[in-house]
Structure formats: C-alpha cells, structure tokens
Amino acid sequence: MARSKEFEESAVLDKAMRLFWEQGYEKTSMTDLVEHMGIHRRSLYDTFGDKHTLFRKALDxxxxxxxxxxxxxxxxxxxxxxxxxxxxxxxxxxEGDSPSGCLIVNSAVELAARDADVDTKSTEAFTTAEQLLKDIILWGQRDGEFTSDYDAGELAEYLHNVWVGLRSMARTSIPREKLHRIANISMKLLEK
Structure with a gap:
C-alpha cells in the first residue's frame, strides 16, 4: 500500500528554490536539499526526480x-x-527576506553556457522581461514622458542589460546608493 505524502509539495519546492537561489546549483548537494526541504531522500526523488529536474521546477x-x-x-x-x-x-x-539578486540571472551566469535547459529558461525569462520594459517604454513614449528618438525595443534591450546588471550587483556588498544612482541615470536617459 502506498504511503501518502507527508508534506505540501509547493512548500518544499519553495525551500529548494530558496536554497538554489542562495547557493547556486553546483554548490547545493542532494544532502543539502533533503535537510533544507525537510523530506526524505526517497520522497524527493519520487516527487521531484533528480537534482536537475528539481532545479528546473525551482526555476519555474x-x-x-x-x-x-x-x-x-x-x-x-x-x-x-x-x-x-x-x-x-x-x-x-x-522582496522581504528573499535572497538578494535573481535566481534566473544567477543560474544563467552559472550554467547557461553548458546546460541547454537553463539556457532556454533564462532566454525565455529575459525575453519576457524585455517585453515588459518595451511596454513600459511605449507607454512613456505615448504619454510624452520618454524620448521617442530611439526605438522602444532597442531601449528595452538596453534597460534590460542595466536591470540584469543591477540584479547581479545586488548580490554583492556594493552600497545600495550606487545601485540607485545607476537606476536613476538610466531613467534620465529616457527623459524627453
């Protein structure tokens, strides 16, 4: 007779996500995951598969x-x-007590060059982020807040690069004031 699960799948997935976010994929062992998630190794494998599959689910x-x-x-x-x-x-x-930086950016830097799944997920996330920025820029251009001297898509690519840089730098001890200056100068470049 099969045993019922003694854990909430989304709650333990959140724990795995946080651990990967804090430590990265390579540094996180299966033992770390079992201990941090608070489940048995067999339950981890039965529910999430191997470490790589769990990592992909954590990225999602x-x-x-x-x-x-x-x-x-x-x-x-x-x-x-x-x-x-x-x-x-x-x-x-x-946000709250979340680790600094961005799990997608961290994972892209750590693994995308040699892991097609991570490359695909990172690229998809970056495309979505650029579209969000493009929509905001088009809104600002339409309302006269932002310059129309440049294509909104090209400005979105530029701002996404700034945004990725800020997410990377947020993991370091660089003063937050410096990050705000970078963001502010980037916004000034959009002004009409």
Missing part, C-alpha cells in the same frame, strides 16, 4: 512567484516612469 516556481508582483506593481503605477522606478527599486531593495 521562481518565475511564477516573481512575475505576479512585478506585473502588479507595474499595473498600479500611474505613469511609465513610476512603473520603471518600481522595477528598479524592487530589484535593489529585494
């Missing part, structure tokens, strides 16, 4: 968890500049 979970607050904050913004400022501030400040 991360994407789902961060997209809602980002979209919500943008929708609540009254202006395009406010929406962009929200994105930069959230990136620099972080």
């Amino acid at each position: 979970r991360y994407g789902n968890k961060v997209s809602a607050p980002l979209a919500g904050g943008v929708k609540r913004s009254k202006t395009a500049a406010e929406a962009l400022q929200f994105l930069f501030d959230l990136t620099i400040r972080g």
Whole structure:
C-alpha cells in the first residue's frame, strides 16, 4: 500500500528554490536539499526526480512567484516612469527576506553556457522581461514622458542589460546608493 505524502509539495519546492537561489546549483548537494526541504531522500526523488529536474521546477516556481508582483506593481503605477522606478527599486531593495539578486540571472551566469535547459529558461525569462520594459517604454513614449528618438525595443534591450546588471550587483556588498544612482541615470536617459 502506498504511503501518502507527508508534506505540501509547493512548500518544499519553495525551500529548494530558496536554497538554489542562495547557493547556486553546483554548490547545493542532494544532502543539502533533503535537510533544507525537510523530506526524505526517497520522497524527493519520487516527487521531484533528480537534482536537475528539481532545479528546473525551482526555476519555474521562481518565475511564477516573481512575475505576479512585478506585473502588479507595474499595473498600479500611474505613469511609465513610476512603473520603471518600481522595477528598479524592487530589484535593489529585494522582496522581504528573499535572497538578494535573481535566481534566473544567477543560474544563467552559472550554467547557461553548458546546460541547454537553463539556457532556454533564462532566454525565455529575459525575453519576457524585455517585453515588459518595451511596454513600459511605449507607454512613456505615448504619454510624452520618454524620448521617442530611439526605438522602444532597442531601449528595452538596453534597460534590460542595466536591470540584469543591477540584479547581479545586488548580490554583492556594493552600497545600495550606487545601485540607485545607476537606476536613476538610466531613467534620465529616457527623459524627453
């Protein structure tokens, strides 16, 4: 007779996601995962498969968890500049007690060159982020907040590069004031 699960799958997946976010894929062992997730090794394998499959699920979970607050904050913004400022501030400040930086960016840097799955997931996430930025820029151009001297898609590519840089730098001891200066100068470049 099969035993019933003694854990909530999404809760333990969140724990795995956080551990990968804090330590990276390579540094996180199966023993670390079992201990951090609070489940038996057999349950981990039965529910999530191997470490790589668990990691892919953790990346998906991360994407789902961060997209809602980002979209919500943008929708609540009254202006395009406010929406962009929200994105930069959230990136620099972080959210609650979450690890600093971005699991997608960290994973892309660590693994994308040699892991096709991570490369695909990172590229998809980056494309989605650029589209969000492009939509904000088009909004700002339409309302006269942002310059129309440049193509919105090209500006989105540039700003995404800044955003990825901020997410990487947020993991370091670089003062937050410096990150805010970088974000602010990037926003000034958009002004009409």
